Amino acid sequence: MPVPRQMTEHRLEAPKGWPSPNAVDYAAPMSPAVLAAITGGVVYAGRCVHVNNNGQYELGVTGYQMPLFLFNNSDDPDVENPGGDPATRPQVWVPIAPTGNMMALPSAGAYELATTEFDTTRTYNPNSSLYAPTGTTLATSGVLTNVAGTAGTYPAETIVGVVSRGRTPASARNSHGEHELFFWPVYLPGHTH
Amino acid sequence: MSSAITTHEETKLLNAVLFEKLASGDRMMEKEAIDAVNDFTRIKMREDGFFRHIMPPIPITNDELDRQVNTDKPVKVVDKEPDSPAAISIPFGTLPMNVYILGPRYLVMLDRIATSRFTKDVDELRTYVMDIRQILSDNAIKDMLAEEDRKFIRAVDTALVGPGVVLPTSGSAQYQQIAGGITRDTLWDSLKVMPDTPFSLEAHTALTNHITIKEIGKFDRPEQGGNLAEDIMKDGISLETYLGIRWITTIKKNLVPTNHVYQFADPKFIGKHYQLEDTTMYIRREAYMLEFFAYETCGGTIGHTGGLAHIHFV
Numbered sequence: 001m002p003v004p005r006q007m008t009e010h011r012l013e014a015p016k017g018w019p020s021p022n023a024v025d026y027a028a029p030m031s032p033a034v035l036a037a038i039t040g041g042v043v044y045a046g047r048c049v050h051v052n053n054n055g056q057y058e059l060g061v062t063g064y065q066m067p068l069f070l071f072n073n074s075d076d077p078d079v080e081n082p083g084g085d086p087a088t089r090p091q092v093w094v095p096i097a098p099t100g101n102m103m104a105l106p107s108a109g110a111y112e113l114a115t116t117e118f119d120t121t122r123t124y125n126p127n128s129s130l131y132a133p134t135g136t137t138l139a140t141s142g143v144l145t146n147v148a149g150t151a152g153t154y155p156a157e158t159i160v161g162v163v164s165r166g167r168t169p170a171s172a173r174n175s176h177g178e179h180e181l182f183f184w185p186v187y188l189p190g191h192t193h
Numbered sequence: 194m195s196s197a198i199t200t201h202e203e204t205k206l207l208n209a210v211l212f213e214k215l216a217s218g219d220r221m222m223e224k225e226a227i228d229a230v231n232d233f234t235r236i237k238m239r240e241d242g243f244f245r246h247i248m249p250p251i252p253i254t255n256d257e258l259d260r261q262v263n264t265d266k267p268v269k270v271v272d273k274e275p276d277s278p279a280a281i282s283i284p285f286g287t288l289p290m291n292v293y294i295l296g297p298r299y300l301v302m303l304d305r306i307a308t309s310r311f312t313k314d315v316d317e318l319r320t321y322v323m324d325i326r327q328i329l330s331d332n333a334i335k336d337m338l339a340e341e342d343r344k345f346i347r348a349v350d351t352a353l354v355g356p357g358v359v360l361p362t363s364g365s366a367q368y369q370q371i372a373g374g375i376t377r378d379t380l381w382d383s384l385k386v387m388p389d390t391p392f393s394l395e396a397h398t399a400l401t402n403h404i405t406i407k408e409i410g411k412f413d414r415p416e417q418g419g420n421l422a423e424d425i426m427k428d429g430i431s432l433e434t435y436l437g438i439r440w441i442t443t444i445k446k447n448l449v450p451t452n453h454v455y456q457f458a459d460p461k462f463i464g465k466h467y468q469l470e471d472t473t474m475y476i477r478r479e480a481y482m483l484e485f486f487a488y489e490t491c492g493g494t495i496g497h498t499g500g501l502a503h504i505h506f507v
Contacts, residue, residue: 093299096493
């Protein structure tokens with residue numbers, strides 16, 4: 001039996017500016033293609049995504065895509081309740097709720113965020129630019145880094161955030177024992193490629 | 194007091210009292226006004242929407258929720274009655290085969306349905322002569338019931354996969370196309386679909402739209418039988434029971450297409466629909482701007498797909 005994942009392992013925190021009744025939060029389902037392709041079939045909370053033309057999330061950001069930061073894991077019980085495929089399995093159950101929508105905070109909002117989903121081997125100074133590579137690779141897609149995104153660095157690639165509190169690989173972990181990166185989400189679209 | 198039977202004068206009086214409470218600035222009086230809107234909303238929610246008629250909501254409390262390691266979201270685990278192998282005849286001197294009992298379970302996840310957040314200048318509300326409770330709640334109710342019904346039909350369609358598809362759970366196709374249009378014979382044939390599975394459940398409720406139901410009105414006296422054809426011709430169709438089952442007619446043709454009939458077994462054979470928080474209207478007054486939205490926390494799961502059938506008359 002796989003070890004149960006703690007709800008504190010992958011998460012997005014909003015230390016400033018959210019929740020608010022006026023926040024521009026967003027809800028959409030994860031692209032089934034992403035869930036089918038990514039190892040383990042789960043997209044974690046705290047990852048950076050964009051919305052595709054079907055109104056579904058895909059990992060990472062490039063070009064003029066608006067960055068959003070996931071508040072839910074794709075397998076959270078308020079996102080999905082898989083009971084099996086009625087076409088192929090007997091004794092399945094079929095959930096009436098939930099409907100697969102995941103909440104995310106877009107870079108269009110004014111808040112400071114903290115995520116567990118970043119390259120923990122890097123040193124991040126305040127004001128460092130953050131990128132979120134696209135794709136369906138569990139280790140890197142939608143994971144924040146200050147190295148470069150899929151298309152390189154700004155202005156070729158989109159900056160999705162700016163580090164608000166510096167940290168090194170040796171920095172203290174959060175109260176749940178996880179690495180955490182604090183940043184302000186921004187939208188500086190890459191435009192030269 | 195139902196809005197349908199209130200007079201114009203009563204409505205004006207009711208509005209005046211409600212408005213006075215909302216505008217009072219007194220927390221207690223505001224709460225009374227909000228409670229009045231909530232009572233009205235909840236009654237309307239119970240009256241309309243087909244999901245609630247097919248799977249009536251069961252109130253659930255915090256104590257009845259099941260805790261999970263990987264989430265703090267509200268969840269309920271429900272036991273299913275286990276199937277058992279058939280009994281067989283055996284000769285003397287031997288014992289039956291062992292069966293170690295395992296009971297299947299299913300998960301009911303509760304989530305929230307909420308309306309848009311509506312805003313209105315309170316001075317503009319003064320010009321309305323219709324029931325303020327209705328202004329506040331009508332759109333909200335319509336929106337929430339549409340979402341409940343949409344989610345339910347989506348789940349039923351997922352469970353029955355597609356027309357003619359044999360389901361592993363029952364070994365038969367529970368979504369069938371029946372040729373010949375809607376006739377006395379095809380209606381009765383449609384009632385064979387659900388019982389013709391190993392579970393032998395009978396249809397308890399049929400759901401169709403307000404266009405499809407009119408086909409029944411076309412039955413002549415020999416086809417309808419007795420005076421019913423005459424009664425329908427005179428008075429229209431107001432049947433609640435027909436063919437021995439309950440009929441629900443909806444105007445939501447986008448969910449229940451014309452010439453389609455969904456059938457459901459008794460709710461206890463389908464699954465569970467829990468309501469953790471009843472429909473609640475949040476109302477806040479900031480200076481002269483009133484904002485309001487309705488929300489509820491509920492969830493349901495179809496635990497036994499054998500209690501469903503879908504017929505398309507072609």
